[in-house]
Amino acid sequence: MMEYITNKGKIMLKKKFIALLLFFTVLLGLPISLTNVAAAAAPKAKNLTSVTQSVNHASPETPIIFSHRGSPYNNPDHSFSGYNRAIKDGTQYIEQDVWLSKDNKLYVSHDDNLKKSTGSNVTISKSTSAELDKVKLRNGEKLHQLKDVFNRYGKKVHYIIETKKNAGDNTDTEKALAKEIKKYNMKNNLIMQDESIPGIKIFHKSLKNVPILWLLDSVTERQYSEEIENAPRYIKFVSIRLEQWTPKLIKLAHKNGFKTNGWIINTYNDNYNALNTLKLDSVFTNNTKETAHLIDKWK
Template structure:
């Protein structure tokens, strides 16, 4: 009786097809929508900026990154504030650098929330989220060492984008954290072009007026990412998506994530 030979190539071909398809899916899998969105001072369009309420809301929306601006107290402790003066948020017209920790700890926002230390935020969230942390003061020298110490203490070096206007501060951090992403904030074309020369800078954080195809192209040609601040309107965010920029800051996390989901 003649038996038909089993075709062993069919299962092998099927296996190779599945392997190839899986590889293609992995390689070309789109980035999660929250890779592009950095919650500017938390969900600051809806809650008071740099408070646990603002951070919690942004995280609940699905953000990947929450932002902190750092100022240094008279005692040398890192607090989180966009302004070097406490008046806008707390009503007290004093610079943080002129207050000791006890004075700052007594301050409250209009809805009775405290001014947070960076360590408060690290303790609460740990490695459950990512951080975009700006060295805010004109003189960053006092902030660098306590920042490095806290990052090491909580082992968060792989969870942070560190940002500054001062490229020297970023260069200093390159020594101890060579793999931490470094973002330089630029306001002008000349500042952007200067930033492109430095290998330790990974991300150009550009004023939104610099958001155009040419600047994105030359940033990418220099092996850096192009970031923009701060995009809040739907039209601005849609433009960023259309230009395929790498990331942007926004006060409206939920809106940005929805637009990313619909248009990216």
């Protein structure tokens, strides 16, 4: 009888604890799903190899998957929930786009203006960290600084980070990124990506061993050919929009010592064109699970 009362009492206490937890969650205005994301340990990428090894072995037979903004189909861009999903779906690389705030903090967002991603008409480059830290993603997570991502995931996964800036801006974002990478000792855990050759040169001068992906921006095959032929040879990947890659450009990239990258993979046909027809060395995908499955299927 005493044992029954004790067990019953434990059950009642457990129920009261859960009720109190739910009460305070609602009181604080935190979505239950967000509470779970914040509380759960960050997942670790499966069979994680070194960045050097994955870059050196990137090929049509073993292409690298870069998870574009995390998992944007079912989660906000650059959210922890999206990164968690991508890691669980098999990625070794999660992507960050970083902007420099008014007080020189690196925030993770595809766009400078946050209206589309958060509903708040706030511009990162014109706002301070005190203002930006109040902004919430659409799932209730806060707008993350790059340091938040590093602190959460550490070396459980690799990163591919793009420096973002407005037309006419200088290389301050690249300098800030290099500084942040050194501070958190992440130089062996990431690839840097950039559209700007001046920015790439500044970054490479500071961190010579970090692989670089150059995002090319041209129109014609001839223009792309000129960019590839004149690209600094320390660049590891040349990246072109999927529809603009041609067999001639792929051959030229490989001839000049570069790995190839295509973006963005959305559909089965995109996967087929990138991996079977063009035979790219790496891809940015919005659906990590499908791309990983098809790579295994087509081996």
